[in-house]
Structures are given as structure tokens and as C-alpha cells.
Amino acid sequence: MTSTGFGKGCHLHLIDGSAFIFRAYHALPPLTRKSDGLPIGAVAGFCNMLWKYISGQNGSNAPTHVAVIFDHSSKTFRNDIYPEYKANRPELPEDLRPQFPLTREATRAFNVACIETEGFEADDIIATLACQARDAGGAVTIVSSDKDLMQLVGQGVNMLDPIKNKAIGPDEVVEKFGVGPDRVVDVQALAGDSVDNVPGAPGIGVKTAALLINEYGDLEALLERAGEIRQPKRRQTLIDFAEQIRISKKLVQLDCQTPLDFSLGSLEVRDPESEALLDFLSRMEFRTLTARVAETLGVEAPAVVSAPASIAPAAPDMPAMGANGYQTLSDLAALEAWIDDIRETGHVAIDTETTGLDEMQAGLVGISLAVRPGDACYIPLAHVEGEGDLFGSGDRLPGQLETAEVLEALKPVLEDPAILKIGQNVKYDWKILARHGISMAPVTDTMLMSYALNAGTHNHGMDELAERYLGHKCIPIKELIGSGKAQIGFAQVAIDKAAPYAAEDAEVTLRLWQHFAPLLSSERVTTAYETLERPMIPVLAGMEMAGVKVNGDTLKRMSNAFAQKMAQLEEEIHQLAGEKFNVGSPKQLGEILFDKMSLSGGKQGKTGAYSTSADVLEDLAAEGHDLPARILDWRQVAKLKSTYTDALQSHVNPDTGRVHTSYSIAGAQTGRLASTDPNLQNIPVRSDEGRRIREAFVATPGHRLVSLDYSQIELRILANVADIPALKQAFRDGIDIHAMTASQMFHVPVEGMDPMVRRQAKAINFGVIYGISGYGLSRNLRIPRAEAQAFINTYFERFPEIRVYMDKTVADAKEHGFVRTLFGRRINTPGINASGPAAGGARRAAINAPIQGAAADIIRRAMIRMHAAIRHLPAKMLLQVHDELVFEVEESAAEDLIAAARQVMEAAAEPAVKLSVPLVVDAGIGENWAEAH
DNA sequence: ACGCTCACG
């Protein structure tokens, strides 16, 4: 061995970088850096393996030269031979992508050669290096268990499986492929590879391929003499697919001629430079590894703080809000300086200011950035003349950078996988920027961090969080834009007023991130945040931007019909009442019903007003009164018209012709989403007349709407978490769950069951999920309270596990102040120790939360995985309605979509949770939502 | 701004 070259006696180790990364990623839970939530699990595993590898090598097998080889780009010469090559590869998990650059950084930090070449796969580089080293008379060990590399094994070249720590020589290759290393490509060419999408010969696997190759010697001989094969089907396959097999061979044959711009000698093993290595490890916040490496290198371990240098300042040193004054950027040089700072720091808090609140229409007015406390800036882009003057010129104010220029400069930063973008409700900013061609990643969200930590305790708006956790009162937006009729748009706000407001928002966001990030792990909600909250941002943004097509003409016609009907009913009502009054006013109606007509039904509520709710009116109608019956009819029509047919039309986006709802991720306490502007989660379905509104939700021509919904998901979760054998068995057997309940309770056979009996059992089943009471059930079923209570008692006798679950859940809530779902979502229960009437409510909420919450978790998991699962189909996910997902798909692919989406939904709990009951998904297809549901 | 009513799961 020489220091300048490579030759006899040298031993080169080639480490397959991707294999290390994937192995590390899948072997470890989704770890995140404590200080900022950056996903870091694969990097941690990678470093551990690399260190173990480097420090553990000794004896005769020790390398003299070593390199880690990475893939560089997805397109290689193989795509020219066969465009479909590796086309089936699933998309990288979102939390893995940003870790790739970090593993390269890690390799360099360990002072190991880090090799990648544009347009070439790691396997080809490995092949080239192995050939060169072997030809120079040295030995080679390829550290990988990838079967595609086994063709390289032979004289002077062997492999090492890093997981099993087992050598792979010619014997092991024969064991795997049935042929020696020199014939491996022939077998692979025949057998194909579904992972890499190498076609091979249909119906021929490794076993058959090896048999054939061993019989005929090699692939060419086999193809030439294919006519001699005795089995007719096999013979025909080899004749018909000869060309495809030859292409397959070219795909699997590794290229030993990759151009390399370094010599083998430069790969010589070097000791790590302890300072650089320890700096990297401590920046990653790997405590154990940092200490271990420091010990081995014989140096002092640097302190690993959960907050890296940039966010470390202790409270007394923490600069005050806006300490350095907020900078307003008006030239590109200043912006470049900020960009440099962001790159250096590795993260940035960002906030966009816009002309309105509808992300699909609002224009970008300015962007604010913050890198560390005390340092924030505002970039005004589209402020116009006109504050305090209704007739302002509307001209763009001077002193602002061009939007296009600013976005062009920021785009590489916002899309850089190694730079974390921090936002407060960042889905909003993500959508605004997406409309300008920027796909922001990776992102993290202080609102969602607060939700993961504090759901149930308080809301998660920025002003509230700033006051609670930073003791800072934000500038109210009203001070800038006013309120009510005199309200102006943000673009009309003077720049010198807008800048401190906007920059403050970015700085508050940064500080909230510093506050929340370490709490995620100490409060044990990192997994919930990383798997249930953060990945929802791009998923929902995509659905919201896609929107759903709504037929405005259909709605208009319905509105007209409803208006006619309302007028008719109104006339009838006035006649029955004997006077004209506002039918829509509960107050006036109550006075007519109960004062004027003296019907039974008392006052209610603290306002002293009569209740005229549907319950009350239904009772009166049942007594034979016409007026309440007509009122109920009128209300139904009025509701449909005002809330649906009228309002929905106004929500059709003029640019897209579609309706774009917005989902709040952190709105509901339990993990459910909430849909707003408009709410598409409460479109009528229960009444025939209301359901017709769904006919206005349509697929574009040539497409279909597909709806998939979970069957009885909450009851299935109840059966699982409360561990109720009878219920679990019923779900496993796929029998009618309500009939089964009735049968168990009332000792009647399921066959020929009275529908009323089943209905009662169904009401009880649902009641249990809500924390049932005799009173509630009696109202729901309209039966005497004593009877309802008797049902409940029987139910608990039959299914005693439910009582146990309820008691345990409430006890948990009291002890910890929160409950958790199966998936680790935390829902706080601050009211649980209250006394008085509120206590009952808090109890029921605590009982319900783990059930409703787990169902919400499951559909979130399905949605997060859906994109990759249906990527190959001409389909888009459009809507979520708690247990239902709605897609739009090209007509011909509808069945394929159902198969793929159902698979994802039914397996959504796994692998985190193995439910003891199956999840079942029903599906429907139609030209509109009414048909599909 | 708040309460009532009612649409959904």
C-alpha cells in the first residue's frame, strides 16, 4: 500500500449509502431533533452504522481505502433503454427526503469519501470502482446486501451484509440465484424485478431462470435454442419475449465504465477530524453517539443542548421583541444578505401578508421573515396608495421590490430540503406560495405544535399563543385595517405601519417554535405531531386547491324552487296563525304558539325565550297541530336555501369554477378536521329533499366522483379499546352489529328481528360512544326515562367491559389531565375535576375523545398515504367528511382507484396499531356526489 | 356579539 496509489495488498471497502439510509430509516422510529422537530431518525441510524463500521474494523479484513457511494439523480442511461425503469418506485416518505443531504454531510464529517455522480446510479459507480481496484491487484468488499450487486462477486471481490454482518461470497450468490456470480445477470434478465420495474420474461421467476441457464449455459445460448424447450408455454414465452429479455439484461448489467474524476488512492482511510465530527454530531443532538465518539477519539465531548446555538440564549440574554428594529427590505442586496443568513442558520420563520383571507384568490402583499429573536424583516411587495382615502389612486407605492424577483430569490431557500420553514398556520402561506409556483418544504407549524400539546386547553391562534407563552401582546390587525364597513385591505396599509406588524408575526412565530419544539418530546407528543399533524399540511393544501366542481345552474334552479315553496308555506302559516309575522324569528313564533294560541310547552334558557326547536315543534305536530308542522316544513326549506343552494353558489371560484373549502387542522378538540368557507362536511344527506343538493356536486366530463367511507369505525374502535369480546367477534364475523346487540340484550334471534328492536339497540350503541345517560336515550328514542335507563342497565350487564373502559378513561383523565388515542394523540381534559353540571359534560367528552380521536387519526393516516398510493392513477382526493373520502377520477380508472384507496384506508391503522377488529370500507361511484355516496 | 336552530359524522 502506498499513500499515493492503490495496488496489491490494498483493501477497498465500498459502502452502499442508500442501503444504509433506508435500513436506518426503517429500523428506527420517526425520531426528530429535539430543538426543532427536524426529522433525524435516518441520519441517526446512518451515523451509528458508519461509526460502528469505522471503529469496529480491525484485523486482516480492515480496509485501507473506503468510500460511501450515493445515488445522484433519478434519471440514468437505463431510462433511455427502457423509460419505465424504476417507474414503480414509491415516492420517498416526506420525513426522509430532507435527511439525504444530511447523510452526505455526515459522511464528510466522518472524513470518509462521499461519492456521487450526476446521471449514474450508485451501483454503477460501485461496479466501476470494484473493477478498477480488482484490476489493480487489490481486494474489494462491497458493504451492501443488495442482490443487484451480487453479479460483482468473484475473484478479489466479495460483499458484506451490514445488517447480519455476514460475508456474501460465490456460495451465497449461488444460494440466492441458483447460479454463480458470472451468470447472475442472465437470471435477473429472465426473472425481472418488480421493484426496479425490470420486465424480464412473464411467468418466469428466479427458480425457473436458474434451471434454464444451468441447462443451456448462458442467456444467449438459451434464447438461440429456445425452440428446444420441452414445456410449450415456457418455450413460447422465451420466443415471444426474447427482445424484452435482452433489454432486461441491459438494465440489470452494471456499468464498469462510469467516468470518475478521482483516483483510487484518494480513497485512503483517514482518521476523523474530531472537531468537525463532534460539531456535526452535537448539532444533530445525538447525545449518546457524541459521547461515545469523543471517548474513542480521546477528546472532551461538547455539550449537546436541546437548543442549538442560534436558539440557545438563556432567558436573561433573550432580546426583547423587535430589539434590533424591524428592517424593511427595499433592495435585492439586502434580501441576499437575509438569504445568506437563513442558509447559515438552517431555518426561517415566514409569514405572508395578503389582500384577503381566501387563499385561492388573495394576492400577495408582502412577506416577513425571522431568523432569530430580535431579527425580523418585512418585504413589502404590493402595497398601494390609498390609506384613509376611499378614493385612493390604487397606484403601487414606490420603494418595493418586484414580487417576481423576490420570489425567484427566495424559491431555492423555500424549497431547500435542508432549510426548515416555520409558520403559524403555514398551510395558508403554503397555498399562497404554491399559486406562485413555489412548493415549500420542509415546513413545521407552531399552530399544530400547540394543537398536539394543548388540544382541549385553549385555541391555537397566534395572538392567543403569543400572550400565553411569550407574554407578548401582538399588534391587533384592526389597528391597521380597521373593522366593519370602514375596513381596508392589507395592500392599502402604509408600508411603515405594515412592516412592524408583519415582522412581529414572523418573530412571534419563531419564538413560539423555540418554545414548543423541545416540549414535543418532553411531553411525548412528537410522534403525534410528526405522523398526524405535520404531514397533513401539504395533503390538505392539495385537496383545497383542487376543489370540487359544483354546478351553479343546478343550485340556482333549486333556489328558485325553494323560494316558491317558502312563499307558499309562509302564506299558509300566516293564515293558520291568523296574522302576519316573521316566520324565521323564533321569538315571534314562540309568542304566537305559546301566548296567543296557548299551546303547551314552557319557557327555556336564561333569555326567557320560548324554545321552538324541532323537538318541541315535532311534539306539538304529533298532538295534531298544523301550524308547528308547517313551520317545520318551512324551516327545512329555508335552511336548504339559505345555507346551501344560495350560499354555495357564492363560493364557486370564478377562476376555477369549483368550490374550494378550507380545512382547519387544529379546530376540533378530538383530531377531527373542520371544514369552513364553505363547510362541505355538513351537506345534507339524511332527508331525500336535502340529499338532492349533492346532485350539484359533480365530476368533470369523462370523470366520476368516487366516495369511500369507513363502516362503523367508531364502534369498531370502541370494541378494540374497551376490549369487548362479543363486539369484536361480531365485527370479525361481519354480522349486523346493531342486530347482534339487540339479540344479546333482549334475548331474541337475529333472524326476523323487529326493526324497532334493532333501532333501539342502534341508539344505545351510539349513545355509549357519547357517554350515555338515561335521559339522553329517552329523548332520542322518545321512550319513558325509566325504560331507557333499564335498557342501559341491561346493556352494561351484557357488555361489562364498557363500564370498565369508561371508568378507566375518566380516572386517567383525572390523574393526568388528558387522555390519549391509540395513536398517541393527546386531548387535554381541564374540566374533568370540575363540580356541578359541567362535570358530567367533561366526563362524557373524556369518554368520547379517545374513540372519536382514534377514528380521526386513522383517516388522517390514510390521507397522508393516499397520494403515493394513487399517484399512478388519473385521480385526485377532493374531500374528507370524518369517515369518508371523496375522489375525482377518470371514468376508466374508477375501479382501480377504489381498489387502491380501499387498501390504504383499511390498512391505515397499521403498522402503528394492530386493531383486533377489521376496518371495512364501502365504496360508490357516480356522476355526482348523491350517486357516489 | 350572542343565542337559536339545524346541517353533518
Added chain:
DNA sequence: GACGTACGTGAGCGTA
């Protein structure tokens, strides 16, 4: 023994 009570949402309307 009395007291209230189903769980989780959002929107439109009338009233103060």
C-alpha cells in the same frame, strides 16, 4: 334526592 345531560363541528339568521 336533585340536578341537568347524549360526542364533535360550522353557518345563517334574528335580536340586542
